[in-house]
Amino acid sequence: MISLLAFVISINSPTDPVENLVNASGSEAGMNAESSASEELRRQVRKKLGLDLPVFYFNVAAYADCDTLYKFQEKSHQENLSEFVRRYGNWDYIETYYHSVRKLAKRTSSMTLDSSKMTGFSSKTISNARNEMMLSSLSLLEINNPTYVQVKFDSITAQNKRYPFIIGIDTEVSEMISAYDAVLENKQNWKNYIPALQLNGALNQYHIWLFGNEARNRGGVVRGDFGKSYSDNEEVGTKMLKMFPYSFILVMLSIFLSYLISIPLGVYSAYKKGKLFDSVSSVIVFMLYSLPSFFVATLLLYRFANPDHLMWFPVGGVKDPSVFNSEWAWYSFANIKHQAPYFVLPLISFTYSSFSFTSRIMRGSMIDVLDQDYIRTARAKGLSEKKVVLKHALRNSLLPIITMFANVFPAAIGGSVILEYIFSFPGMGSGILVAITSIDIPMIVAVFTLTGVLTVTGYLVADILYVLVDPRISYKK
């Protein structure tokens, strides 16, 4: 379900991933590379990414729509064609027209000029005329508004007439214009108002993403293959496997720490309700709760990792490659000793807000429980205050906190985007941020899917913990 949602989002992204990949070289190589992306290259990239297939098993469309629109090379052409259909409803004619324009575009880009008729024209005019012809015909592939189309038609015919050196495109031009006229004459707008269900079969992007396809070298998500990242061609699964442990450890540690502090604090301040300790700690906790974590993280970095102030902790990352020895096992003392300082600042900024949240909840639920009749009974029985609070009340007041534990797993992915970014922590959060800014769609979709799975896992774990804590709940029937 979630993966489908993520899929829908990614499909609607205005950026054509093909364009993104094809043009990626522009950044560094710039002038050296012959960077004009050829049609052939686009086709190859499309096929490699599996974008030459329909998106889903079926789609709701109008009767007029073409059911194989996805086969067209460029996203802009696809969009233009579907708008064309909305305008006139007669796909057959539109297709003929489209192909006639393509033919003209192809012809103009490889046209040889008649040099014998060039006299009287400056070389500038000649070169401009040729380019203008070419772009006019190319841009016709992307426009459908009748006024604009007419403008382009006029300019093409006018130029064709004016410059005698442009030869050999008369048939193409007239073919194109008559094809367009045919489109206008045979409007079938009624077709746009009849809904149709287009069935695409199993050879579609979603199916291949989920179940894989032998011929396309895809294992599918069911076999743990999330596809390859657009930005660096690495397997998304491998990538996530490298990042996930860091985030998971960070979140687990932070939850552990925050429970360690917040449970006693919550219990104590509930016990001392209305006293000075309670009000002071409440105010502090409340302030912490409202402090934006990225603000705190920036300040921490500024105070504790800056040689101008205190250089207690490293700036970012999780290890120093010049000290770190790759032969250390992750559980070895040397490794833990080396990596621990890197976790301190992220841990503090990650923990304080959740700790304040949990301690507030803890306090609330403890107050509730202390009001209950059975506590009064226990007190009346003459049990010591310590025993009443710690034995009877605590256990029951832990329930709301356990519910929160369900969020641990999804939080390992999404909870710390900004913090991981600030501390250049190589976890899922910074990974997904990079993926999003570079529009690495397979990665984004994979993260959303994984979060869904982990949320369910979280609920499961919380349920199990419920059973452990609350003897009244039992799943045995």
Next chain:
Amino acid sequence: MSENLNNDFSFKAFAWLQFKKNKPALVSLYLLMFLVFIALFAPFIANNQPLYMKYKGESFYPAFSTLMNESKVDSVYDEQAEAQIVFQYDLMDWRAVELNAVVWPLIPYGASTADKYNRDYADPGVEQRMRNSKGEIVKLPGRLKHFMGTDKLGRDVASGVIHGTKISLLVGLVSMGIACLIGILLGSLSGFFGNDGLSTSRIQYWLGVIGVFIGYFYAFISRSLTLKESFDSGLLEGVFTLFISLLIWFLVIIGFVQFGKLFKKISFLNVEVTIPIDAIVSRAIEVLNSLPIFILIITISALLSEKSLWVLMVIIGLTGWTGIARLMRAEMLRIKQMEYIQAGKALGLSNMRILTKHAIPNGLGPVFVSFAFGVASAILTESGLSFLGIGVPDDIVTWGSMLNLGKNEFEAWWLVIYPGLAIFVTITVYNLIGEGLRDALDPKLKK
């Protein structure tokens, strides 16, 4: 009925009384009013144009005139030069002009206007410079000082904090407004009717389901071109067309349902079936809750081809309604059992009437609480996004974008501290109000 209303009224008064007892919440409420005041009057609190000035013997009100007068151009006759001097309010550097008298706003700088003489992170504690009317570079007098420093381009941080108030309040209110609308509607429907409260004939039910798809088809697929063209020609027109599309969708569904009435005579088709509205809404909430919302928001705003504050608010609103819907649902479940609702039913009032006139108004209490907390989290989301440099247009100064600048420039602590504190204060204010409201509206305390 009337007694019930009285009760209600007294409860409101009681809640207000309770709220007033909560000192931090009350202070927060005043603070919030102050923030709203700052946001509304930001152009008169922080502006690089004087509030009042006397120039060549004539009085002008630049800060006000720029808002009123579109051309922003005025002129004065210079007797010495015997010529008309034409000037444009927003382009003049009024510090470099000899004025007979002048009243500056509290912070004499605009949020996005760069002070050429104090750029490259002017320290608030260090001497700052300006150009006077004689064209000399002199020490900036204390009154005109950037007392919160400037950023690299020389934009005043204090002014940025003031103008950022407006944006953060706007983000909070608009996005939570949207979230509230959706949340209240869905939550109350699902809570009030439950899985078996809303029933209809079988044929109408299935025609309705078909109508949803057919309506979607006519509203969006058939009109895709119209929609695109209207959005191209302008946001307002686009929203209008979108609204028409939604209307078409709605009408088609209604049409289908009404059409189903014709078949009522066939008994097989007239069997009563219930609409599991509660299940549908609960599933939707679950799905949205299992998504990493912050990542979802980043993804959507990064994929948009253009950055826009309004779109950002809509996204935050569309993803933030689940909490309100859940609360509303729980409240409806409680209210449903109330005597006055039962009485209304017994009187033969229609379900819709009971829902809109009695159930929803009485169930809004927790929504206020959730609204206050929601505004806080929406502001946090927006500033987090600006901090990452995603979502907000580059020429708008927000608290988060200032923090983003500060993060890269450790020495310029003023770029971190002041906007950070502003965010902190605003969030605290909303949270405290939310807290106060919760305590005040808590039914347990009603006794």
Next chain:
Amino acid sequence: MQKFLYFFSLIIVLTACVEKRDLSKNTVVVDLESYPDGLHLFNSNSGSSSFIFSYTQTGLVSMNSETEKFVPILIKELPKADATGLLYFMELNDKAKWDDGSLVTVDDLIFSWKVSLCPLTDNAHTRNFYRSVVDSVFKDKLNPKGLWVKVKAIHYNNMNVVSGVTLAQKNYWDPKGALNNLYFNNINSDDFKTNKDFDKWFNDFNSADNAYKPENLKGIGPYQITELANKSYVILTRKENWWGEGLNGEDYNNFPEKIIFKTTTDPGAGYLSLKREELDILKNRGGVWISKFNRLRRNDKFNENYESKYVGTNLYRYLGMNMRPDGIKYKPFFTDVKVRRAMAHLAPIDDMLEFLYYGEATRQASIVAPFNNEADTTLGFIPFDLDKANKLLDEAGWIDSDGDNVRDKTIGGEKVQFKFKLNYYSDPSLKEIALVLKESMKRAGIILVPNPLDFGTLFGNAYDHKFDAILAAWGGSVSYSDPTSVWGSKSWAEKGSNFIGFGDAESDSLIKASNTNLDPKEHLKAYRALQRKIYEEQPYIFFWSEKYVMACHKRFDNIRFYRARPNINVSGLQLNYK
């Protein structure tokens, strides 16, 4: 309360654990601008991967960083064209050995060319370029060490291309000879024919393992990649008994035992790690880093520890104006050269250079950086001049006719406001430039709307001519860069890098002359004429060629910074730590 104390004491214990780097070790920690997009020999082509390859690979030729001229490394002398100009000959010398001890052979070279040209390799970006130049490669009939490369057309740059192939060992990658039946006429034909063997071999070859597993990342250079840590660092270790050991020349240096490439994405973190001496080398940083760096250079401790310099580059920043918009959605603002000139007068370039770059960039008048010896230095810079800009805009017909302080003009019966969008990559330093320009344009009644975009959308729109103006940069190499793709008029119609629609017959002929004249004098004459032509037409506002920030820790001797890539002699650094 006690828990808090425990917590704080825990922090203090951990603090004691922060290990400091041992500065006496012969390990260089080098800052990397961005993590490479893999380290696949052929398929990875980001700037970072090519920088790392310069230590793990050795080319047939290499550019001497001092003289900026090519010198032969694995071949006896630089490739020479025969009389037709279409055939290049080169002869291998017997120096270089692969890791298994075997010599580099002509077969390896042919194999490498096959892989780089074949459509089945995932190197779409470089392949297209190579395919446009190289036709086929074959052995010399007599000389077992001789190789001929046939090119498609005469071009000034052919020699660089012909000798620029990445080397791969045939015996290692293709021991079974799966590609023996792959011929150049098939590779170069438009309908390439493949078979199962080829498909399988290329599938294995393209796999991510060959880009990320250190044991697969073989090369002929002095260093071996030994560790890749996810998105944070790459470690190179010096090879034992490397073939080049003991040879003289900068290309054979391998002093550091280990080179660690570490990515720092955040300037703040980079700044701190320099202050903490966690980095030995900071290199090729521009934009927002300049202000940080400028601050550092005022710090005595930093100067004591680091040797630092700003190094000029061939990367120039510009504002490109769409000269041939469609006129429908994108209005013809900049079709008139007067408007373009006025825009240039409105850009406070000197001012921006002074305070955004602290003077650390070089103003540039046309397409070549001024310190490059191919530049036409007679072209003057266009100064900021509001009055002149206003006059030019008035002349061009852009007048504020409705008193709203925005210029307008009636084009084809429709009143058009001078309000354009400036597209740029979403980045803090570009944002600053855009905001300064916005302020400045406002003074002349022009509304500039900053429009930051992601990389794909920015260039996608640019190639499709769907923009008003674009703020971007072009990078070139120290040697001659072919202007065709950016300035040729055909490149505009074919949606190439000539986004803005520059070019007419005159400029095209100048480009052709400078490309095909192998005589340096004629070539230079045409090239300079082209620069002047572009300067006069003003399709871009040329800002400056940027400088890179370079720093190296003083615990090394023999620190040299260069303008040519890789900009610093990492492998030549000698430890002097006492």
